[in-house]
Amino acid sequence: MDRLTSLAVFVAAVDEGSFAAAARRFGLSPAMAGKHVSAIETEVHARLLQRSTRQLSLTDAGLLYYERCKQILEAYDEAVREAGDIQTSARGTLRIAAPATFGEMHVSGIVARYLTDNPYVNAEVLLGDHYTDLLDIRVDVAIRIGRLTRSQLVTRRLAPCRMVLCASPNWLAQNGTPCKPEDLHDAPRLAFSEAVSEGNWTLIDAQQQAFTLKGPCRLLANNTQFLVASALAGMGIVYAPTFVLGEHIRRKTLIPLLPGYTPSELVIQAVYPSALHIPAKVRHFVDYLAQAFGDNPPWDKPE
Template identity: 50%
Template sequence: MDRLTCMGVFEATVRTGSIAGAARLFGMPPSRASKYLAALEAELGVLLLRRSTRQLALTPEGEAYLVRCQRILAEVREADDEARSQTGDIAGTLRVTAPVTFGALHLGPVVAGFLARHPGVSLQLQVDDRYQDLRSDAVDVAIRIGKLANSSLVARRLGACRMVLCGSPQFAAAHEGLTHPSDLAGAPMLAFSDAVSPADWTLRGSDGALHRLEGTPRVVAKNVQMLAAAAVAGAGMVFGPTFILGPHLQRGELVRLLPDYDAEPLDISVVYATRAYLPRVVRAFVDYLAESLAEPFAWDAGYEPARGFSAR
């Protein structure tokens, strides 16, 4: 069997966590993908993956071989792209990762537009709230929200992710006369599971003073969309990004609480690894993202920063 295909199936099996996942990426039945793996192991004379009914695990030999495979496959892709660049066409496979909710809500139209502009490109989109290592996970481009760790990655800022505190109109009416964060002490909080501490619900006044909302979350979930739906139904107040909550605010299903206080915005960035030769498909996609996801964002329509704050 073709050695490069065998190596690609092996790498994809590790990346997706299953033979079936690799088979989907290569457009082949799982039985055939399994044969590629078996042929590779037979050729090498070593076991690369330990298989069980529940999981796959790399052997020490498999871990060492994977590193070389990733390097070789990346070089082959770059060589292919460099050759294609002589024709002026942008083609190849692009691997992109993004946070789950941001990807689900906003990347579909972007992906469709990019593929329509470049018919020779195929795209593998992984939505995952875990920060993936672009090199070890064989990812070309990642969309990240928040502060970026110092690294060798190249980052391009797309805009600001604004955070807002809001509740249903009924909730706001029941807490009429709010003027200070302390007025919400004890009010039911609907909290994202990675931010269950009240310390994460921090607002800043126009004087620069920080105020932390105190309370015990009534609902904790790892999905802000679900928390937004609960807030719309009147279950409590929610603190989250406008790319999720903005449309609810625009429809009047939610209203901002304490609009004279604001939260520090987070950056929305697209990152990619530094390399001697940047594939044209990566550069084209990054440019298209910056073009398609440019401020002012549609989900921020109607958003007004609190007094004393810039619209950054």
């Protein structure tokens, strides 16, 4: 027999004063209600109720057991209510993973606004450029950039990740402005060492012909901001997302190269472990991300 049901029948029998009344509450026969209580007495090796034709009365052991059962059933009901609340209202701790640079530049403000609007939610944020298993690190939602391999994870598109090739005005003054990919054959590249998607440094012309730049790699770094600083210092050409370079392009401290060629476009996605029973805290946060970014994200808009 189901133990929780047996406890509930026992408590109901005491509260109602009879097996028949307890049975009606649970849609059972009086005989089945009696069997639930007998099963408990067999398990605890003690008589809990004195039966007579007119009433039920608790033994000393039964009184102690009844009080503890009431606490257990109340705790269970509270657990059910709390679990249901988490599904319907945003509460609890939201664990978020995001790429380091993107998280610092574009996610931190959204997290702050989300927490302000949802006072019953706390957040734990993990920033890093390695893909990690969401279940292993107990992450509720991850923001990932690139072409993801097929998996059981659920994804929601948040924004395009447009790439751009740039150099500083000083570098162009010393080396000339390139007109075609071949002009950059010997250009020193400032490259991200932990790219997770193929197609890096690939440009496509109007005829959909692809060109991959393979010049000497002057600098490798696992941080995009470091590469941008090196490009600003005139060390070479950098190929990076517009969510990093957009502000520098608007200020003209970095100049886009080969405007007639289109770099391969990636995608920014929210990723979570399952589509079943998604907690409200996750659904609402992903909605915040989608509304903040979209197909024309802020970093791609002119001033």
